[in-house]
Amino acid sequence: MQAFEYRTPRNLQEVHEDLKAFGTDVKLIAGGTALVIMMKQRLLSPTCLISLRSLSRLKGIAQKDGGLQIGTLVTHRELETSALVRRKLPLLAETYHHVATIRVRTMATVGGGLAHADPNQDPPPTLIALGATVKITSASGSRKVPLETFFTDYYETILKPDEILTEIFVPVLKAGSGGAYLKFLPRTADDYGTVTAAAVVTLDRSKKTFKDVRIAMGSVGTTPIRAQEAEAILRGQPVKLEGIREAAEKAKQAVDPISDFRGSAAYKKEMTGVFVRRALQKALENAGKTTEGRQRAPRRKKR
Numbered sequence: 001m002q003a004f005e006y007r008t009p010r011n012l013q014e015v016h017e018d019l020k021a022f023g024t025d026v027k028l029i030a031g032g033t034a035l036v037i038m039m040k041q042r043l044l045s046p047t048c049l050i051s052l053r054s055l056s057r058l059k060g061i062a063q064k065d066g067g068l069q070i071g072t073l074v075t076h077r078e079l080e081t082s083a084l085v086r087r088k089l090p091l092l093a094e095t096y097h098h099v100a101t102i103r104v105r106t107m108a109t110v111g112g113g114l115a116h117a118d119p120n121q122d123p124p125p126t127l128i129a130l131g132a133t134v135k136i137t138s139a140s141g142s143r144k145v146p147l148e149t150f151f152t153d154y155y156e157t158i159l160k161p162d163e164i165l166t167e168i169f170v171p172v173l174k175a176g177s178g179g180a181y182l183k184f185l186p187r188t189a190d191d192y193g194t195v196t197a198a199a200v201v202t203l204d205r206s207k208k209t210f211k212d213v214r215i216a217m218g219s220v221g222t223t224p225i226r227a228q229e230a231e232a233i234l235r236g237q238p239v240k241l242e243g244i245r246e247a248a249e250k251a252k253q254a255v256d257p258i259s260d261f262r263g264s265a266a267y268k269k270e271m272t273g274v275f276v277r278r279a280l281q282k283a284l285e286n287a288g289k290t291t292e293g294r295q296r297a298p299r300r301k302k303r
């Protein structure tokens, strides 16, 4: 690893100033779990690292405007164990629980994970299915973008060299909604998924019709992928297993996986269909509906 300068700004303004001053040779460092490995492998050789550790402003989780506002320095473990997140958006806590091991989750931050932009990561499909947006700032201002437009290629995002991710906003589920995230893990429990799928469904009052559906998939392309054509098959349609199967088939057409040690491209494509179907079924169950079209029996009150 080559020598580098290590900066420790105390606030966002100092980060912006440092980013501007050092240009493209600089890297932000949050948890360091991805960046340090890439530096050791000489895939990246920045001459300056800007540590975000002292930026307390980026560390909180708060309830705001019908959702959760999450600072990008919040760690995966904090998100996974937060009482607020578990109460308001259990799907989010469950998804972060799937990332690697407690050791990694304790260091890795929400912002570092997104900016790293490995298409095999767990959180992006769930965050996209939930309709998350991110806030990006620089010395010249700030912008908010839907997360689904944030990733552009393998390890590539829309972030410019002088920009930093500061916040992520995740709307809570609407009434009549349920969500699910599934990770196909045929190897070890701490591996990246061979295929991953997230689904969020919203049913009408009668619970017989899909009012809205969002589906996103991971590990099956150069970025996380939203399955919009599959969603369109279900939106406004009655909840039926045939429709779910048809949507899952359509989702397969949106993916372009590579063959690697986790499976061949053809196998991953087939498993995408299976896992999208299962994610939709689980999301429906979490919305209080079984996929056979029967509504769950109401629980008896304890005497």
Ligand SMILES: Cc1cc2nc3c(=O)[nH]c(=O)nc-3n(C[C@H](O)[C@H](O)[C@H](O)COP(=O)(O)OP(=O)(O)OC[C@H]3O[C@@H](n4cnc5c(N)ncnc54)[C@H](O)[C@@H]3O)c2cc1C
Residues within 6 Å of the ligand: 027, 028, 029, 030, 031, 032, 033, 034, 035, 036, 037, 052, 072, 098, 099, 100, 101, 104, 107, 108, 109, 110, 111, 112, 113, 114, 115, 116, 120, 121, 122, 123, 159, 163, 164, 165, 166, 190, 191, 192, 193
């Ligand atoms: C052994 C191991 C196993 C893993 N397994 C999984 C897994 O199963 N599932 C999964 O989803 N992930 C997995 N990961 C990846 C892990 O999620 C990432 O390493 C982690 O999220 C990166 O976060 P960080 O805070 O450590 O980022 P850092 O390593 O500090 O930074 C990563 C990148 O983000 C940039 N960056 C950091 N913060 C910001 C910011 N606020 N704004 C703009 N850019 C920023 C850095 O400049 C760098 O380019 C694994 C990692 C390891 C080491």
